[in-house]
Amino acid sequence: MTHNYTHIILADDDEDDRLFFTDAFDELKMQTKVSTFNDGVYLMEYLNQQDAIMPHLLFLDLNMPRKSGIECLKEIKANSKFKNITIAIYSTSASEEDIEDTFVKGANIYIKKPSDFKKLKKVLSNVVTRNWQYETSGLNRDNFLLRL
Amino acid sequence: MKLFVKFNFNMVCATVLKHELEKLNIKHRILGFGEVEFLETLSDVKQEAFALALSKYGIELVADDKRILVQKIKDTIVDMVYNKEADIQVKSSVYLSETLGHSYSYLANLFSEVTYTSIENFIIIQKIEYTKHLIITQDITLTEIAFKLGYSSVAHLSTQFKNTTGITPSAFQRIVTKRKEENS
16 A cells, blocks of 8 residues: 655664754655664664554664664564565665675665765655655565665 | 566456456456456445455555556556567657657656656666566576667666666676575
């Protein structure tokens, strides 16, 4: 069925990055609902609640204290309850091998955090649009790999 | 053991439609391309039951005229990319306009208005998705895929793949292969 809003979650321990992220979506006005979590432990606690609203799109920072983005990714991929979530890795920088490794472990999108706000808005709008196409045009999500 | 299956999307969907329509005892004719003609007036209750039955399959009833036409544009493009690309000698804009009986500028504007993306962009995405599908399921070279999809050269396809997904076709193949290894 069609849904009106794209539900988005970001897990990131950096307060500025979280703020940038929510501000960008506020300005984009794309019919999105954004929630943020301060680290991987809080994120997984939320997702594992029985009545949690599942996000359509989940952005994971890689380097977080307590539970890293990769650990979250592994837990999420191991549980079929989460199979409809598109996972975007949202990270400052990483080697080519690390990037490919996140894809192999099941991430759909890899985003290098843009340095300026205008770029961030463009990247996020691109991700939401592409995800929407996968949801509404019957494309195979297993083949959804995108690097920005 | 693992095997790949190849779907004929049109046939799968038509079969599902027929099955559900017969279950609800609705007199109908399936016109292809996702169009169904009801040979009786459908009560609201029955229409709702039909919509609910289809939603299980991710199939949606489309009722308003604009969205119907947009769906037809999408279906025509998918059919064009998956089944006919090499046979079509005219530009896709001409093909769409002739097939659907509207001017291309009308179709293009409507499409952007409803989907927030352009027809050109949609065609590229479909071609790249089909390329991914072929890379995974068939023993076929990128050069052969480029020819099959009507690209002027393998470099053109390769560049478009990279621009659309951010990764190269060979990286895509490598990732998919590694994923399979990790999961088996």
